[in-house]
Amino acid sequence: MQKKSVDILGIETSCDETAAAVVADGKTIKSSVVASQAKLHEKYGGVVPEIASRAHIENIYPVITEALAQAGIGRDDVDAIAVANQPGLTIALMVGVTAAKTLSFAWGKPLIAINHLHAHMQSAVITDEHLELPAVALIVSGGHTSLYDYRSPLEPKLLGSTIDDAAGEAFDKVATILNLPYPGGPAIEKVAPKGNPKAIDFPRSMLGKNSLDFSFSGIKTAVLYHCCGQDMKGRNKVYKMSEQEIADIAASFQQAVIDVLVKKTERAAKRIGAKTVLLGGGVAANTLLRESLQKWCDKSVPPKKLLVAPKQYCTDNAVMVASLAYHKLKAGILADLTLEPKATGQ
Ligand code: KG4
Ligand code: ZN
Numbered sequence: 001m002q003k004k005s006v007d008i009l010g011i012e013t014s015c016d017e018t019a020a021a022v023v024a025d026g027k028t029i030k031s032s033v034v035a036s037q038a039k040l041h042e043k044y045g046g047v048v049p050e051i052a053s054r055a056h057i058e059n060i061y062p063v064i065t066e067a068l069a070q071a072g073i074g075r076d077d078v079d080a081i082a083v084a085n086q087p088g089l090t091i092a093l094m095v096g097v098t099a100a101k102t103l104s105f106a107w108g109k110p111l112i113a114i115n116h117l118h119a120h121m122q123s124a125v126i127t128d129e130h131l132e133l134p135a136v137a138l139i140v141s142g143g144h145t146s147l148y149d150y151r152s153p154l155e156p157k158l159l160g161s162t163i164d165d166a167a168g169e170a171f172d173k174v175a176t177i178l179n180l181p182y183p184g185g186p187a188i189e190k191v192a193p194k195g196n197p198k199a200i201d202f203p204r205s206m207l208g209k210n211s212l213d214f215s216f217s218g219i220k221t222a223v224l225y226h227c228c229g230q231d232m233k234g235r236n237k238v239y240k241m242s243e244q245e246i247a248d249i250a251a252s253f254q255q256a257v258i259d260v261l262v263k264k265t266e267r268a269a270k271r272i273g274a275k276t277v278l279l280g281g282g283v284a285a286n287t288l289l290r291e292s293l294q295k296w297c298d299k300s301v302p303p304k305k306l307l308v309a310p311k312q313y314c315t316d317n318a319v320m321v322a323s324l325a326y327h328k329l330k331a332g333i334l335a336d337l338t339l340e341p342k343a344t345g346q
Contacts, residue, residue: 010322014088160212
């Protein structure tokens with residue numbers, strides 16, 4: 001009889017997406033269900049933890065049920081339950097962790113704890129069997145902007161991270177300043193092509209010539225001052241701006257953020273002698289970022305291979321959770337029912 005695949009049910013509730021997926025042997029995606037809460041948070045211009053948590057509670061059962069149904073499997077076929085338990089909004093993570101612990105106990109299946117950022121890295125390598133190591137991984141999301149030395153899926157080592165705002169957070173806040181819809185990343189990406197990326201010379205914070213850390217609060221403030229006057233003493237000019245002016249700000253902002261992301265990835269790659277570059281996280285869906293990093297990888301000596309998460313697996317999903325869990329299961333790294341959600345984690 002043919003050996004059954006190892007089917008892992010992944011659960012993700014770290015921020016504002018309730019997600020569940022079934023992945024076989026770490027790479028065959030049998031199902032992926034994502035219930036986005038973007039509409040609920042839109043009017044606040046950012047994620048409200050209490051609202052996120054309540055929506056997760058409503059969504060978690062139907063989302064898991066749908067993931068199993070789409071995969072065409074039942075509880076007996078599930079080999080393990082994996083859940084992102086850190087980092088993220090604690091009261092949001094709590095919902096996924098509680099669901100995963102309950103299923104693990106009730107079904108008698110192993111429980112696997114997943115770091116959400118490591119899962120974002122996994123989404124870049126799911127389909128690649130021949131990864132040349134070492135790799136440098138750039139993870140850019142709404143809550144994090146981090147560089148890693150990646151030599152195995154189990155123990156990526158943090159090289160640098162943001163000291164203030166994350167890149168995605170800057171996209172979201174700048175979109176709010178420009179009266180663009182939430183989430184801000186896709187909204188800015190949509191208007192930016194109509195603008196001139198050189199129109200405004202927004203700051204590119206490099207934090208010293210050897211730093212692998214990031215800072216995006218300065219550029220956010222620079223956009224705010226550009227729109228509302230230095231020290232907020234002027235009137236908000238956005239309402240009077242033409243579409244072209246808004247597009248110029250969006251394009252110049254996007255370019256400045258991407259310049260920093262690419263430059264820091266280059267630094268990190270040189271530092272660890274990377275042969276491959278991995279790109280994941282919500283902001284990795286940005287086409288200009290993908291193209292700019294590809295350009296740098298191509299012209300780098302020797303050229304580097306760039307592995308980017310497919311666009312639908314850049315933003316939060318449970319495929320990346322279930323896929324990474326396969327490697328932990330193989331290595332025997334299991335959690336137990338004392339598992340707790342944690343706000344932090346690298
Ligand atoms: O990874 P993710 O779904 O959630 C977190 O772990 O935070 O990332 C969400 C972030 C948001 O800030 C969103 O604006 C940003 O990713 N984002 C983008 C794009 N799509 C999503 N940023 C720039 N360009 C995009 N196309
Ligand atoms: Zn994320």
